[in-house]
Amino acid sequence: MTILQEILKPESLASIMEQADRAEFLMEAVRGKLLAPENKKEAPRFNATQLAALCDVDRNAISYRLTKGDLPKGVMNESGNRREFSLEEAQVWVREYRAKFLKPPKADAVCIAVANFKGGVGKTTTTMTLAQGLSCKGHKVLVVDCDPQGSLTTLFGILPATEVREEDTILPVCVGAEQSITPAIRKSYWHGMDVVSAAPLLYAAEFTLPSRQMKDDSFKFWDVLNVALDEARSEYDIILLDTPPSLSYVTINAIFASDGLLMPLPPNALAVASAAQFWRLFSDLAGGLVEQRGVTKEFDFVRVLVTQVKTRGNDDATMAIKDWIHKTYEGKVMSAEIPETKATETSAASFGTIYDESSKSMIDPRTYKRAISAYDQATDQIEALVRASWQRQQAE
Ligand SMILES: Nc1ncnc2c1ncn2[C@@H]1O[C@H](COP(=O)(O)OP(=O)(O)OP(=O)(O)O)[C@@H](O)[C@H]1O
Numbered sequence: 001m002t003i004l005q006e007i008l009k010p011e012s013l014a015s016i017m018e019q020a021d022r023a024e025f026l027m028e029a030v031r032g033k034l035l036a037p038e039n040k041k042e043a044p045r046f047n048a049t050q051l052a053a054l055c056d057v058d059r060n061a062i063s064y065r066l067t068k069g070d071l072p073k074g075v076m077n078e079s080g081n082r083r084e085f086s087l088e089e090a091q092v093w094v095r096e097y098r099a100k101f102l103k104p105p106k107a108d109a110v111c112i113a114v115a116n117f118k119g120g121v122g123k124t125t126t127t128m129t130l131a132q133g134l135s136c137k138g139h140k141v142l143v144v145d146c147d148p149q150g151s152l153t154t155l156f157g158i159l160p161a162t163e164v165r166e167e168d169t170i171l172p173v174c175v176g177a178e179q180s181i182t183p184a185i186r187k188s189y190w191h192g193m194d195v196v197s198a199a200p201l202l203y204a205a206e207f208t209l210p211s212r213q214m215k216d217d218s219f220k221f222w223d224v225l226n227v228a229l230d231e232a233r234s235e236y237d238i239i240l241l242d243t244p245p246s247l248s249y250v251t252i253n254a255i256f257a258s259d260g261l262l263m264p265l266p267p268n269a270l271a272v273a274s275a276a277q278f279w280r281l282f283s284d285l286a287g288g289l290v291e292q293r294g295v296t297k298e299f300d301f302v303r304v305l306v307t308q309v310k311t312r313g314n315d316d317a318t319m320a321i322k323d324w325i326h327k328t329y330e331g332k333v334m335s336a337e338i339p340e341t342k343a344t345e346t347s348a349a350s351f352g353t354i355y356d357e358s359s360k361s362m363i364d365p366r367t368y369k370r371a372i373s374a375y376d377q378a379t380d381q382i383e384a385l386v387r388a389s390w391q392r393q394q395a396e
C-alpha cells in the first residue's frame with residue numbers, strides 16, 4: 001500500500017451509513033448510563049434555604065410558615081437533618097409568595113424566540129436556562145424546539161432520532177395536518193415546563209412551507225406557528241421558542257409568532273458580523289412581506305444577551321467588540337452577561353444545564369455560584385420584560 005493509499009482510505013456510502021448506526025447506538029448507550037436507573041431525567045430538589053431564596057423571603061419565614069401547615073411540607077432527607085422540597089412543592093410556595101409577579105388573569109402568554117443566524121452561540125442553552133429559571137419563579141412555561149437538530153429536546157432527556165415522532169413536533173402544523181400545536185405538547189421531567197420536541201424529521205417543514213405557498217397565494221407561510229400557538233397562549237404564562245442557526249422557514253415562523261426576540265451573542269468578531277447579516281436578511285424579508293402582503297408586526301422587546309464571555313483574558317479586543325455591540329444595539333443589550341463557564345460545559349456533558357445540578361454536582365462551588373448568578377440575573381431581566389408585556393396587553 002502506498003502512503004497516499006494509506007492516508008486516503010476510501011469510505012463508501014455503506015460505511016457512512018454504518019457510522020450513522022454506530023453513532024446512534026452509542027448515543028443511546030451514553031444516555032442510558034447518564035440517566036440510569038430509569039433512563040429519565042430528574043428535576044432538582046430544594047432545601048429550605050434555596051426555597052427561601054426562590055420566594056425572596058428570609059429562611060425563618062419559611063420555618064414559621066411551615067408551622068401554619070397550609071403549604072407543602074416537603075420531606076426530611078435520609079439523614080433526617082434537612083427538609084427537602086420537590087420542584088412541584090417549591091412552585092406552590094413560590095406562586096404564593098410571588099403572586100404579584102405572575103401572569104394577570106386574562107393576559108396571554110408572552111412568547112419569546114431565541115434566534116441567531118450563527119451556530120453555537122448559546123441559543124439552546126439560553127432557551128433552556130431561561131425556561132427553567134422562569135419556571136422556578138412560578139411561571140408555567142412551554143418550550144418549543146424549532147430546530148431539527150433537536151438539541152433542546154436532548155436537554156429534556158429525549159433522544160430526537162429514536163424517541164420523537166412527527167406528532168410530538170410542530171411538523172403537523174407546518175404540513176397543514178393540524179391547526180394547533182396543542183396535540184404535540186408533552187409533559188416533561190420538570191414540573192410546570194412542557195415541551196414540543198424536534199427531530200431531523202422537522203427538516204421536511206423547509207420544503208412543505210414554500211410548497212404550500214406556491215400552491216395557494218392566500219397561504220401565509222410566516223404565520224403558521226403564530227396561529228398554531230393560539231390555544232397555548234391562554235394555557236401558559238411564557239412560551240420560549242428555540243430556533244436553528246439559520247433564517248429558515250421555521251425560524252421565520254418562530255420570529256413572527258413572538259412578542260419578544262432574544263439574540264444570544266458572544267463578543268467575537270465573527271459572531272457579530274454574522275448577527276449583522278441576520279438582521280439584514282430578516283429585515284429584507286420582512287420588508288418584502290410588508291410591501292407585497294401588507295404584513296404588520298410589532299415586538300414588545302428585542303434584546304441582545306451577550307454570552308460566552310471569556311472572564312479571563314477580558315482583553316482589549318473583547319472590550320472593543322463589546323463596545324461595538326453596545327453601539328450597534330443601543331438600548332437593546334441586556335446588562336446581564338453570561339460568562340464562558342465550566343459550569344455550563346460540565347452540566348451539558350450530562351445532557352443538562354446548571355439548573356439541573358444537584359448537591360452532588362461535580363462543579364466547583366465558586367464556579368457554580370458565579371455562573372448561576374449570571375443566569376439568574378438574565379432570568380430576572382427577562383421576567384421584567386415579560387411583566388411589562390403583560391401590562392401592555394392589559395392597557396389595550
Ligand atoms: N456560557 C457558556 N459557557 C461554556 N459553554 C457554553 C456556554 N453556553 C453554551 N455553551 C456550550 O456551547 C455549545 C453550544 O451551545 P448551544 O447549543 O446552546 O448553542 P446554539 O446556539 O443553540 O447552537 P446551534 O446553533 O447548533 O443550535 C454547547 O456545547 C454548550 O454547552
Ligand SMILES: [Mg+2]
Pocket residue numbers: 123124125147151152242243244
Ligand atoms: Mg441550538
